[in-house]
Amino acid sequence: MKCRVCGKPASINLRSYKTALCEEDFIAFLEKRVSNTIKKYRLMEEADRPVVAVSGGKDSLSLWYMINRIGYAADGIYVDLGIEGYSGRSLGKIRQMADILRRKVYIFHVQEALQRGIDGIAKAIRRPTCSACGTIKRYIMNRICIDKGYTLLATGHNLDDEASALFGNILYWKKEYLWKKNVLLEGKEDHLVKKIKPFFLCSEREIAAYAIMKGIDYIYEECPFSKDAKTLTYKGILNGIEESSPGTKIMFVKGYLNMVKEKGGEKEDGREGRYCLQCGYPTFSDKCSFCRLLDRFGTGCAVEFDQYD
Amino acid sequence: MRVECEGNTYEFERPMLASKLLEQLSLSRETHLVVVNSKLVTEDHKIEKDDEVKLVRVVSGG
Ligand SMILES: [Zn+2]
Numbered sequence: 001m002k003c004r005v006c007g008k009p010a011s012i013n014l015r016s017y018k019t020a021l022c023e024e025d026f027i028a029f030l031e032k033r034v035s036n037t038i039k040k041y042r043l044m045e046e047a048d049r050p051v052v053a054v055s056g057g058k059d060s061l062s063l064w065y066m067i068n069r070i071g072y073a074a075d076g077i078y079v080d081l082g083i084e085g086y087s088g089r090s091l092g093k094i095r096q097m098a099d100i101l102r103r104k105v106y107i108f109h110v111q112e113a114l115q116r117g118i119d120g121i122a123k124a125i126r127r128p129t130c131s132a133c134g135t136i137k138r139y140i141m142n143r144i145c146i147d148k149g150y151t152l153l154a155t156g157h158n159l160d161d162e163a164s165a166l167f168g169n170i171l172y173w174k175k176e177y178l179w180k181k182n183v184l185l186e187g188k189e190d191h192l193v194k195k196i197k198p199f200f201l202c203s204e205r206e207i208a209a210y211a212i213m214k215g216i217d218y219i220y221e222e223c224p225f226s227k228d229a230k231t232l233t234y235k236g237i238l239n240g241i242e243e244s245s246p247g248t249k250i251m252f253v254k255g256y257l258n259m260v261k262e263k264g265g266e267k268e269d270g271r272e273g274r275y276c277l278q279c280g281y282p283t284f285s286d287k288c289s290f291c292r293l294l295d296r297f298g299t300g301c302a303v304e305f306d307q308y309d
Numbered sequence: 310m311r312v313e314c315e316g317n318t319y320e321f322e323r324p325m326l327a328s329k330l331l332e333q334l335s336l337s338r339e340t341h342l343v344v345v346n347s348k349l350v351t352e353d354h355k356i357e358k359d360d361e362v363k364l365v366r367v368v369s370g371g
């Protein structure tokens with residue numbers, strides 16, 4: 001196969017775009033798609049100060065690398081969940097990327113703030129590990145933006161993440177979630193930061209290819225707790241369809257975005273309508289679930305971040 | 310050729326196309342990328358006897 005742009009041997013075949021590209025031209029092609037997504041959906045303006053939620057995986061590290069490269073200076077935020085043999089190695093990869101980009105990364109250590117790792121917390125509050133993890137991550141990522149003056153939180157969610165979530169929401173007709181997904185989720189001044197997903201229209205395969213070509217050293221193994229069997233099943237089914245009908249995933253997600261635009265989307269966050277009396281985070285009661293965790297497990301110290309730069 | 314995939318190592322004696330290798334290991338081109346001597350290649354690339362191959366899974370748990 002030859003590169004459609006320059007005729008050199010191709011490195012990747014993109015059947016959904018009916019094209020094959022060499023390394024150099026693929027990088028330009030994917031960066032342009034992300035640039036266009038940012039412009040079309042008005043994800044970032046010049047005055048914005050974005051921060052990227054990094055986990056050490058291919059999506060978040062590639063996003064952090066790419067948006068800095070295409071002209072948006074962005075720092076990183078990492079939540080260290082205190083998972084033995086995993087969190088430390090993830091952090092190593094993130095520090096390495098911070099050095100390459102010469103950007104700052106904030107680190108929140110769950111173990112220090114709550115005196116136990118994520119599995120310990122989940123057990124104590126009798127909730128699944130991933131749900132406790134989600135609560136803490138969402139809170140901390142938002143808190144760093146409010147505390148340090150970042151105007152945007154960028155996450156590495158990709159086309160496959162969105163397509164599989166959408167697929168699940170349709171299968172079970174989860175009306176309460178169905179129309180809430182978008183490339184951009186508006187914030188609420190002083191309470192909730194605006195969230196963006198610049199990789200919304202990039203497949204996992206494309207992002208992994210980008211990471212390989214750029215030599216981005218990411219953590220390949222899954223988090224030992226993230227055994228979300230359903231997501232993996234949906235992704236497998238969608239990739240099976242993609243194999244025989246290339247372009248289905250992107251049509252599915254783009255079609256969804258058009259429908260959201262037509263009917264007007266619903267807000268994903270902020271539906272609570274009340275704010276935590278202690279910290280200002282949106283909540284259903286007087287106190288948000290993170291502040292309740294702090295009351296129960298905290299050391300009495302304020303929420304603090306490590307800074308690596 | 311030496312093929313590394315998900316912590317396992319396989320040895321194949323004869324040259325073969327990347328697509329054939331994926332097929333032999335029951336992997337889909339949508340979910341695995343073929344890296345030969347540290348370079349990404351397309352399905353029609355012929356892998357030679359002495360090549361070092363890595364199959365990279367692209368799907369993550371989310
Ligand atoms: Zn080219």
Ligand SMILES: [Zn+2]
Pocket residue numbers: 276277278279280281287288289290291
């Ligand atoms: Zn609170």
